[in-house]
Amino acid sequence: MQIITTKQELARQVEACKRQHKSIGLVPTMGALHEGHASLVRRSVSENDVCFVSVFVNPTQFNNKEDLAKYPRNLERDAALLSSIGVHFVFAPTPEEMYTAEEMNTCFTFDFGGLDQVMEGKMRPGHFNGMVQVVSRLFHLVQPDRAYFGEKDFQQLAIIRFMVERSELKDSFGSLQIVGCPIVREESGLAMSSRNERLSAEEKRTAVEISRTLFKSLEWAKEQSVEEVRKRVVDAVNAVDGLEVEYYEIVDKTTLQPTDNWHNAIGCITVYCGPVRLIDNIQYPAL
Numbered sequence: 001m002q003i004i005t006t007k008q009e010l011a012r013q014v015e016a017c018k019r020q021h022k023s024i025g026l027v028p029t030m031g032a033l034h035e036g037h038a039s040l041v042r043r044s045v046s047e048n049d050v051c052f053v054s055v056f057v058n059p060t061q062f063n064n065k066e067d068l069a070k071y072p073r074n075l076e077r078d079a080a081l082l083s084s085i086g087v088h089f090v091f092a093p094t095p096e097e098m099y100t101a102e103e104m105n106t107c108f109t110f111d112f113g114g115l116d117q118v119m120e121g122k123m124r125p126g127h128f129n130g131m132v133q134v135v136s137r138l139f140h141l142v143q144p145d146r147a148y149f150g151e152k153d154f155q156q157l158a159i160i161r162f163m164v165e166r167s168e169l170k171d172s173f174g175s176l177q178i179v180g181c182p183i184v185r186e187e188s189g190l191a192m193s194s195r196n197e198r199l200s201a202e203e204k205r206t207a208v209e210i211s212r213t214l215f216k217s218l219e220w221a222k223e224q225s226v227e228e229v230r231k232r233v234v235d236a237v238n239a240v241d242g243l244e245v246e247y248y249e250i251v252d253k254t255t256l257q258p259t260d261n262w263h264n265a266i267g268c269i270t271v272y273c274g275p276v277r278l279i280d281n282i283q284y285p286a287l
């Protein structure tokens, strides 16, 4: 496995793969890798001739300086995990290698087809602009055949699909296929996240109540309306000492707009566990 830190070396390796007609899989990450990332990487390794993983804590998608500063970083540990899975190339650039000073300080504008008006887009202004800025750049640099993203960040995945399949940029990505992969959970049910590293043992036990409540809501949905279940989830999570719901929205999986029926519905939650912001979601079967 080779660790690449410059765009120039990356371009050289990508060109060599293209010359040999090798299919390329890309897993974009911000590092602090866990079993959730590992599941994406394993899939990419098994479905492509060559697998690239990017490890880059993208400053332009953080609207909170403290969150950026505290984001866990450990390239050595990440590289050991990626090498053990059979990754060929890790791209780990500095922010200065990725962006000019102007790009770093100017909001990247993009038509999100309205997908950014709700949930994370509302709570974290500019987050998706920065996310799309880095993901589109990675796609242009690596020119993958397939790119892999977790369903935990469901809204992110919807926006990336929109960008590749329906936006004005779509032709620049060739025949790139976006592959969404299921949430990986700890045995307790807690959705795996790099941010879990910032939870104390006590907070981790408390955080389990988030997924426990979401799973219970599958039962509630059999008898109650969308609004009743939405409110019941918020009340149940807020009743747990140490948890505070930022939002729980039950939306249509395709449009991400709030829905009043169970067809194609997904519930997306963001909860503060102490100072740590956690997200999770649950897909409701049609009832």
Ligand code: PAF
Residues within 6 Å of the ligand: 028, 029, 030, 056, 058, 061, 131, 134, 135, 153, 156
């Ligand atoms: O999901 C993430 O870790 C990031 O948003 C991504 C897709 C790697 C872009 O920085």
